[in-house]
Amino acid sequence: MAETLLLTNIGQLLTMRGPVPRRGRSLADAGLVKDAAVLVQNGRIAAAGTRRNVERLQRARRARKIDLGGRVLLPGLVDSHTHLVFAASRVAEYEMRIAGASYEEIARSGGGIRASVRKLRAMPAAALERQALGRLGQFAAHGTTTVEAKSGYGLDLASELKILRVQRSLARKQPLEIVSTFLGAHVVPPEYARRRRAYVEIVARQMIPMVARYGLAEFCDVFCDRGAFSVEEARQILTAGRACGLEPRLHAEQLARTGAARLAVELCVASADHLDRVTPGDIKLLAKSSVVCTLLPGASLHLGVPFAPGRALVDAGAIVALATDFNPGTSPTLSLPMAMSLACDGMRLRPAEAIAAATVNAAYSLRRHDRIGTIEVGKQADLSAFDVADYREIPYYFGVHLAWLTIKRGQILYARDPKQA
Ligand SMILES: [Zn+2]
Known part of the structure; x- marks a missing residue:
């Protein structure tokens, strides 16, 4: 079973919460939370929100902590x-x-x-x-x-x-x-x-x-x-x-x-x-x-x-x-x-x-919106962190490799920083 993870010190968390599918103006609703944290348990999202609210949970204290250093976290692409x-x-x-x-x-x-x-x-x-x-x-x-x-x-x-x-x-x-x-x-x-x-x-x-x-x-x-x-x-x-x-x-x-x-x-x-x-x-x-x-x-x-x-x-x-x-x-x-x-x-x-x-x-x-595509409690813990402070820099630096951490069902698939692997 995947370990319990606390991803914290997230500069910008894009939860993408909201109506599914997205059309028109709602396509730009990123559900942005600043200074955020996400708790992952049993391969699922157990909590996602401001760092203060997530870190004070009892379960969060026992989790392995990954400090994102102010980086950006999105749903797994x-x-x-x-x-x-x-x-x-x-x-x-x-x-x-x-x-x-x-x-x-x-x-x-x-x-x-x-x-x-x-x-x-x-x-x-x-x-x-x-x-x-x-x-x-x-x-x-x-x-x-x-x-x-x-x-x-x-x-x-x-x-x-x-x-x-x-x-x-x-x-x-x-x-x-x-x-x-x-x-x-x-x-x-x-x-x-x-x-x-x-x-x-x-x-x-x-x-x-x-x-x-x-x-x-x-x-x-x-x-x-x-x-x-x-x-x-x-x-x-x-x-x-x-x-x-x-x-x-x-x-x-x-x-x-x-x-x-x-x-x-x-x-x-x-x-x-x-x-x-x-x-x-x-x-x-x-x-x-x-x-x-x-x-x-x-x-x-x-x-x-x-x-x-x-x-x-x-x-x-x-x-x-x-x-x-x-x-x-x-x-x-x-x-x-x-x-x-x-x-x-x-x-x-x-x-x-x-x-x-x-x-x-x-x-x-792909008819998987009930499990993936957003960061919400109960959804699969599919997450991608990027080595930027502002999410707009992900497309802005075109052709530059910025992926920093990729997690599938709570399991780390890719870590640019070997300390996180
Ligand atoms: Zn084709």
Whole structure:
């Protein structure tokens, strides 16, 4: 059992207490407490508030004390969109793109997602798991305590199951929480290039029932975009997923405006992700819905395209979340603080809004808001401390590693200061 911890001398505690999900103005409500303390017992938050109130509790006196020295404490960051398990980076394509080739040109020449598929199919599960384990350590070192992870580099039944089983094995072996999403409809694999209809049928009628039967995923996702799957195909696959108990998510309006955002609203999916190309009409529809709009500015930066209209979505009243989209092709970063910087600098979100988007709203999109995403008595003790005195400095110092202490269910995953480990 995790030990009892008293985190004290917290300069700013952002509890993120308040209505869930956050929309509009309430996105900036950080529930800030100055000169605070948090008591952790049995992996849960036992008390959180001003230092005076928490320290005088009987239970607090017996706890192991961690002095934060005036630093900032947030809920553990929730990365609600990643492609965690892949075989290799795509650095060669990176150079091609820098030299002027577009993402879609690279895909047509056999690169892109299909290149990742070739390598993943050839790599044994144990090797994939070893690599992903290293990445999870990096996530924790950047303040992340929960990671959504998608399959989608397998694109045949055996390889998709291989990825999802690696994720399940990792979820059991190491402390970070992994939420699995089946993304068999990432692109049409090369062997079905002339028979895409048949591939959609295989995803809907063979892969989804198998994934559901083995309990290997909670969500089903489709890359609905130019060069991937159409709105009609996405509707068929997500409906089949829902019938098997997999809640839908959607890659929508990233490379081209296809009408995917409207489909997301029609199907009431848990999350519509990217949204770089949404129209003002799409924004209005999304704002009236319960669909979480997950923004992925790392992908826009890496592809050199304009950012999604984050400010407009927040102002319209949409539920906005923020994630890394960690993947080898379009967003090779696992730093949520970096995504926050991009959301502030590139989409004009305020720092408190970016933090809410990467904690409470991201937890809501993963249907875990009753356990994680805020710091409140009874919730899981998932906590991230940063080496700053003012929370706004987390996005402000972009690209600077500031994570100082990461705790999952009361267990220390990462400590920059070896005294705390
Ligand atoms: Zn993605």
